[in-house]
Amino acid sequence: xAGVTQxxxxxxxxxGQTVTLRCDPIxxxxxxxxxxxxxxxxxxFLLHFVKESKQDESGxxxxxxxxxxxxxxxxxxxxxxxxxxxxxxxxxxxxxxxGISYEQYFGxxxxxxxx
Amino acid sequence: xxxxxxxxxxxxxxxGNPLTVKCTYSVSGNPYLFWYVQYPNRGLQFLLKYIxxxxxxxxxxxxxxxxxxxxxxxxLKKPSALVSDSALYFCAVRDLSEAGSYQLTFGKGTKxxxxx
Numbered sequence: 542x543a544g545v546t547q548x549x550x551x552x553x554x555x556x557g558q559t560v561t562l563r564c565d566p567i568x569x570x571x572x573x574x575x576x577x578x579x580x581x582x583x584x585x586f587l588l589h590f591v592k593e594s595k596q597d598e599s600g601x602x603x604x605x606x607x608x609x610x611x612x613x614x615x616x617x618x619x620x621x622x623x624x625x626x627x628x629x630x631x632x633x634x635x636x637x638x639x640g641i642s643y644e645q646y647f648g649x650x651x652x653x654x655x656x
Numbered sequence: 657x658x659x660x661x662x663x664x665x666x667x668x669x670x671x672g673n674p675l676t677v678k679c680t681y682s683v684s685g686n687p688y689l690f691w692y693v694q695y696p697n698r699g700l701q702f703l704l705k706y707i708x709x710x711x712x713x714x715x716x717x718x719x720x721x722x723x724x725x726x727x728x729x730x731x732l733k734k735p736s737a738l739v740s741d742s743a744l745y746f747c748a749v750r751d752l753s754e755a756g757s758y759q760l761t762f763g764k765g766t767k768x769x770x771x772x
Contacts, residue, residue: 545699574759583660584700584746584762589755597757632700644690645760647700 543567545648547633553654559621562651566615566635572596573616574636574645575608579629587631590616602627623655658683658751662763669737670771677732677766679747688750689730690760691721695743703745706730717741737770744768 546565554560566573575587587606588598592613601608605624610616620627630652634645659682669675681687691703704715711723721732732745744767748760 547699576760576762581764583764584748584760586759586761589757589759597753597755597759599753599755600759634700643758644702644705646702647692649697649699 545633545635545646547631547648547651549651550649551652551654553656554623555656556625557622559619560623560653562618562620562631562633562653564616564618564633564648566633567637567646570635570637570646571613572636572638572645573610574634575616575618576632576634577629578632578650579626584632587618620653623653625655628653628655658687658749658761660747660749660761660763662745662747662766664766665764666767666769668769668771671739672736675734675737675741675768675770677745677747677768679730679732679763680728681730681747681749682728683749683751685751687723687728687730689721689723690748690750691715691719691730691732692746692748692762693717693743694746694765700746703732739770739772742768742770 548563573590578584586600589596590610607619630650632650634647636643636645661680689706692700706713706723714720746765747763
């Protein structure tokens with residue numbers, strides 16, 4: 542089966558611009574997660590969708606970040622306006638179920654550089 | 657709140673030698689522990705997990721991990737390292753958030769370099 546895909550793989554934007562990241566989960570996976578790794582630090586949870594609903598968005602840094610998952614398929618994460626500290630690698634993951642034993646499958650990530 | 661520590665930023669090991677990548681955790685309640693690996697320009701790949709049962713967990717690519725409750729550790733091991741094992745390794749713990757989400761909390765990662 543196809544894995545989790547993310548687009549673009551790399552984005553370089555200037556401070557104040559807008560960027561939209563896309564994630565396509567594994568087909569049939571209702572759960573979709575966004576994580577972020579700032580250079581040299583831990584991978585941090587951002588939010589979790591169950592189908593099209595936000596289950597938990599406690600990790601979203603501020604209101605400049607907006608995530609959507611219309612129709613419960615792919616998801617987008619928009620950063621508007623981007624700031625320097627938003628630079629990092631944004632990972633998307635999906636899982637079949639919310640059960641604690643179900644592993645999350647990760648995409649290759651989008652490397653965002655804000656200059 | 658749960659946390660994970662990977663005390664080594666980098667581990668170097670000679671090819672053919674055993675390797676260990678360390679991980680300690682702090683959780684309230686039962687720990688649900690995972691190891692992921694990230695190869696260059698690739699996403700995180702699931703290696704193995706501990707949910708319950710046998711303390712020695714076997715995973716992909718010949719890796720295994722030993723759960724030690726008294727030492728709150730979950731070290732990743734492999735009897736004989738390969739050059740192709742060179743990658744970034746992440747330990748993670750899974751817990752239920754207040755919003756009802758099973759999210760992962762990761763360590764900072766350990767870069768493993770296997771020297772030919």
